[in-house]
Amino acid sequence: MTTTGPARQASLRERNLAIVARAVVDAPEPLSRADVAARTGMTRATVSTLVDQLVEAGLLTELPAVSSGPGRPAVPLAPAARTVVGLGLEVNVDYLGGRVVDLTGAVVDEIVLMENLRGSPASATLGRLGRLARDLIARVTSRGMRVAGAHLALPGLVDTRSSVLRVAPNLGWSDVEPLPLLGLPAGVPVRVGNEAKLAALAQLWGCPVVERTSRTFLYVSGDVGIGAAIVIDGELFSGRHGWSGELGHVTIDPAGPTCRCGASGCLERYAGKEALVTGLGLDIDVANDVLVDRLSAADAHSVVGTAGAALGQAMADAVNLLDIDRVLLGGVYTGLVPLLRPQITEQLRTRVLGAPWAPVDVSAAPVADHAALTGGAATSLRAVVDDPTPWIVAATG
Incomplete structure (x- = not known):
């Protein structure tokens, strides 16, 4: 039998330091000490002490004071740069x-x-x-x-x-x-x-707070391989071994071409970068911006259509299983969202059981470059x- 004793003063301080740090780092706009106290429920004196320690450690910084009326001007807080x-x-x-x-x-x-x-x-x-x-x-x-x-x-x-x-x-x-x-x-x-x-x-932590589109989404990254990740309420779902999200190896057609993984008909063979460049007669080393330009041409519609339909089919399986209503496209797909979205959304509309009541949003990932x-x-x-x-x-x- 295990028992839980009273919290040590040191552990309480550690927890409060983390709460204050997260409040400032995750805020869409700089907060003052009073703002942090109001958001966390701590006293202003406690917040001020903790903020001073975080500033001294080079984790937070004080911005120029801002006057909002009578009294002492508020000092906005922000994450420290280059520390x-x-x-x-x-x-x-x-x-x-x-x-x-x-x-x-x-x-x-x-x-x-x-x-x-x-x-x-x-x-x-x-x-x-x-x-x-x-x-x-x-x-x-x-x-x-x-x-x-x-x-x-x-x-x-x-x-x-x-x-x-x-x-x-x-x-x-x-x-x-x-x-x-x-x-x-x-x-x-x-x-x-x-x-x-x-x-x-x-997409959660690597871009400004105002650009973060959701805390629950399916992220799909396109390159030679196709990777995916499942984020639920701001937490990554990794699976038992950390192997969740292998969307590129979802079967599109059991009788399809052989994949490098050894199986046949994997999504990668229809919508991966290798499939896209092969369909256009390009070399695999072609730059992504050049590939996007070529796929935008009229003679590439069939290549885009095949890739978009296959992606939509695999995503529909994931959405039916996970009940997620937002998909972020990254990698080479970021620049292809306008081209791929019609086919993807058509597959999602017809294959996702809950689509009439909860349409799935498909958009470009905010953080795209590597x-x-x-x-x-x-x-x-x-x-x-x-x-x-x-x-x-x-x-x-």
Whole structure:
């Protein structure tokens, strides 16, 4: 039998620090200390003490005072810029890179190298990414920033309990332990996750609050592979092993073409980037903006129609199962939303049982450019916001 004793004063303080930090970071407009007190139910004196500690630790900053009438002008609070930063890393089929993001959501540094990585050796590729990451870390720390942590995004099944990449069919990798191969400094904690899931988290934490469209959505990312992530009330649904969201391997036609995963008729074979470029007679390395322009031409309607119908069919299955009424399209699909939406929405209208009462909204993801890099960095920073105490302890020595 377990018992729960009274909360320690230290744990109560830690919880209150996190509540104040989240209130300021998640606010659509800068809040004053009085605003924070009103939103959290804490006394102004308590909030003022906690805010002072968060400011001293470089997590929050005070903006110029604003006068709204008689009395002392209010001092707005905001996340601090270029103090504590997160690092997002990614290997995908056509690029590898790193991005550094600060608490305001601004990108303060990045390196992205475009190249074909299909079939590349995992050890060599991750070793290169590690050198790139160490370069970024050195650059930002030389400017006085502290790196909270890093997240590595990979396009495949990642066992989040063991940090092992089980399989990434489009890279040709299987049973890889990626984190030791990066060789990041011991003081920078690093985790690994699925590319689409980290890109989905970018839609929650990697853009200004006013641009966040929903806290419940299905995120679908298009590249050579098709990834997806399920977000419910602001929480990522990962599944038992962390493998949820493999929409690209939903069967469209059991008698269809063979997929790299070994099955036949997967969605990737109808709506992935490889299917799109093949239908147009283009090379797989074509830039996304060029692909979008070609798909907008009149002679590409059949390619777009096939992809949109297949996407809509797979999304309808997901919506029927999950009861989600918003779909965000990312990756190459972001620029194709106007072209794909008619076919997708027609499939959703006819295949989703609840569509007459709850139509499904399909729109472009707010964070589109290498979203997994932003999501990885933002996820590391979110850990700081949710538990700022270690940073306050470090700041006070």
